[in-house]
Amino acid sequence: MKRIIALFISTILLLSIAACGTFSPAAESNTPLEQDKVTEADNEETDEEDTDVLEALPDVVITNGDSTDGIELLFGSVTTTEGEYKEGSGAFKSAEADVKRLHFFLNNPVNITEYLNGYLYLKFCIDKPDNLETGLIVDIGTDSTNCRRWLIAKEDLKSGWNELCLGLSVGKYEYDVGSPDLTNLVYVKIHQYVSNSGAYKRMITIVDDIRVMENLPGQAITNCDSTDELALKHGLLTTETREFKEGEGAFASFGAEIVRTEMTLNKPIDITEYAGGLLHLWLYIDNRDKLQSSLTVELGSDSENCYQWTIPKENLKNDWNELYLDLDESLKIEEITYFRLLQNEDNNENITVIVDDIRVVKD
Ligand SMILES: [Ca+2]
Ligand SMILES: [Ca+2]
Numbered sequence: 266m267k268r269i270i271a272l273f274i275s276t277i278l279l280l281s282i283a284a285c286g287t288f289s290p291a292a293e294s295n296t297p298l299e300q301d302k303v304t305e306a307d308n309e310e311t312d313e314e315d316t317d318v319l320e321a322l323p324d325v326v327i328t329n330g331d332s333t334d335g336i337e338l339l340f341g342s343v344t345t346t347e348g349e350y351k352e353g354s355g356a357f358k359s360a361e362a363d364v365k366r367l368h369f370f371l372n373n374p375v376n377i378t379e380y381l382n383g384y385l386y387l388k389f390c391i392d393k394p395d396n397l398e399t400g401l402i403v404d405i406g407t408d409s410t411n412c413r414r415w416l417i418a419k420e421d422l423k424s425g426w427n428e429l430c431l432g433l434s435v436g437k438y439e440y441d442v443g444s445p446d447l448t449n450l451v452y453v454k455i456h457q458y459v460s461n462s463g464a465y466k467r468m469i470t471i472v473d474d475i476r477v478m479e480n481l482p483g484q485a486i487t488n489c490d491s492t493d494e495l496a497l498k499h500g501l502l503t504t505e506t507r508e509f510k511e512g513e514g515a516f517a518s519f520g521a522e523i524v525r526t527e528m529t530l531n532k533p534i535d536i537t538e539y540a541g542g543l544l545h546l547w548l549y550i551d552n553r554d555k556l557q558s559s560l561t562v563e564l565g566s567d568s569e570n571c572y573q574w575t576i577p578k579e580n581l582k583n584d585w586n587e588l589y590l591d592l593d594e595s596l597k598i599e600e601i602t603y604f605r606l607l608q609n610e611d612n613n614e615n616i617t618v619i620v621d622d623i624r625v626v627k628d
Contacts, residue, residue, distance in 0.1 A: 322479040324386075325375050327405075327453060330356035330473040333369075340368035340454075341472070349471055351388045351426060356473035366401070366470040367455040374449035375477075377433070381447070383479040385415075385431040389455075389472055394422040396466035400458040403431060406445030408452050415439045416458055430481060432511070481511070483545065483626030486534055486564070486601055490514040499527040499605075500620075508619055510547040510585055515621035525560070525618040526606040533566075533600035539625040541594035544572065547621040548586045548606070553578040555614035562590060563605040564623075565598050572596060575609070592625065601625075 328336060331353040332343060341357040350356035359366050385405060391397075397419040406412030415431045416438045432439060455472060457465065487495060490512040492502055500516040509515035518525040544564055550556075556578040565571025574590045606620055 322379055322383075324479075325377055325380065325477040327371065327375065327450070327475040327477065328357075328369070329353045330475070335372045337370040337372065338368075339370070340365045344471065349390075350473050351390075352474040356388075356390075356471045358469065358471045360467070360469045362465045362467040364457045364459060364465055365454070366457065367453070367472050369453055371451045371453070374451045376448045377450055377477045378447050380477045380479055381433050383433050383477060384481060385429075385433055385475070386478050387429050387431075387472055387475040388426060389422070389429055390426045390470065391422055392424060392469040393466070394419045394424055396468040397422075397457055398459045398465075402454075402456050402458045403429075404442070404452065404454045404456075405450055406441075406447065406452050407443075407449070409442075409454065411443035411445045412441070412452060412454070413439065413445050413447070414442050430478075433477070436506075481622070481624060483542075483624045484534065484536060484539060486544075486604060486623040486625065487528070487530070488512045489516045489621045489623065494532065495528045495530045497526075497528050499524040503619065508549075509621050510549075511622035515547070515549075515619045517617065517619040519617050520615050521613045522608075523611050524605065524607045526604065526620050528604050530602045530604075533602050535599060536592070536601055536625045537599045539592060539627060540597070540599075542592050542625055542627045544574075544588075544590040544592055545622065545624045545626050546588050546590075547619075548576075548581070548588055549584065549617070549619035549621075550581055550586070551583060551617040552614075553581045553583055555612065555616045556608060557610035557612045559609045560618075561605075561607050561609055562588075563603070563607075564601060565603055566600060567603050568605065570598065571603060571605075572598060589626075591628075 329352060330343070330350060332355065338357070341359045343355045344350065344358040345355040349358060357367050385403070400416060400418040401422070403415045403417065404412040413433070417429070435441060453475065455470070488511055489502075489509070491514065497516060499522065500518045502514050503509065503517040504514040508517055516526050516528070544562070546562070559575050559577045562574045562576065563571040572590070572592060576588070604623060606618065
């Protein structure tokens with residue numbers, strides 16, 4: 266049997282946000298590479314897949330953090346120290362005990378109105394997330410009283426580098442302050458989310474590679490927004506607020522079930538270029554203690570030919586969990602038509618389990 270159990274599981278949890286990949290500077294290479302492909306295809310015959318690529322908008326880079334060219338930097342400074350940037354040659358760093366973490370204006374406004382179903386992406390490093398009082402606020406827009414705002418709980422940041430993909434559409438944790446002009450985005454500020462202004466603790470924060478992108482990185486298996494391209498054999502589509510993490514829906518399973526989600530895709534998805542990468546998914550569970558031991562995730566062509574991961578209940582929290590699971594290179598599974606999430610025991614307990622944004626990304 267072509268199976269493995271991958272023990273690695275990391276739960277980078279971004280409560281307030283859509284989703285995010287642990288890919289390395291892949292974001293900056295995605296669009297140019299894909300555009301190259303389109304150009305080549307256009308010279309020959311454009312097939313269906315290439316037409317999809319053609320529709321992707323290029324990322325809008327707000328700053329690569331390498332310098333202050335084109336930027337009026339009001340808080341933070343450029344670091345070029347090895348290990349203190351993730352992309353290019355530098356990033357914006359702050360090491361003060363201050364409510365502000367990064368604040369700048371762009372000299373040349375950017376228009377992001379075509380990306381409002383997309384994502385604000387940034388690489389964010391923090392040495393001591395526990396030194397935040399509550400969390401972070403990320404603002405972009407016109408000025409401090411006219412901006413789109415995201416709230417990020419400190420529990421959803423890990424010590425070290427985090428990759429944040431903040432959904433640009435307005436939701437529970439993302440909303441407008443005033444009336445930001447997103448045709449002329451000039452203002453970016455990252456600051457602490459505090460309930461009362463006290464003495465701020467010292468911490469180091471670094472921000473690199475801030476960009477706006479239309480699509481999440483990697484290759485979607487399904488965004489779980491509809492059942493158009495697949496047969497959902499266990500679970501059902503939900504579009505209730507708070508019951509999805511990305512887009513407009515997710516696949517939910519309520520009550521006592523062993524198999525929580527099972528689907529077969531109408532068309533195989535080629536993941537060859539993601540061998541050795543990661544499977545990403547959002548997984549919600551309302552009460553992990555009602556599991557006897559664990560959940561299993563399967564991805565492949567069927568239950569006999571698949572990657573398989575066992576996730577102990579201790580590795581989950583009672584909320585949304587963002588999972589990144591290793592795609593073992595040696596398995597050589599190239600085409601995906603099958604996904605399943607199941608409990609490892611039948612404990613006859615009523616549990617709610619939801620999955621969203623199933624996607625493969627590069628490591
Ligand atoms: Ca950089
Ligand atoms: Ca979704």
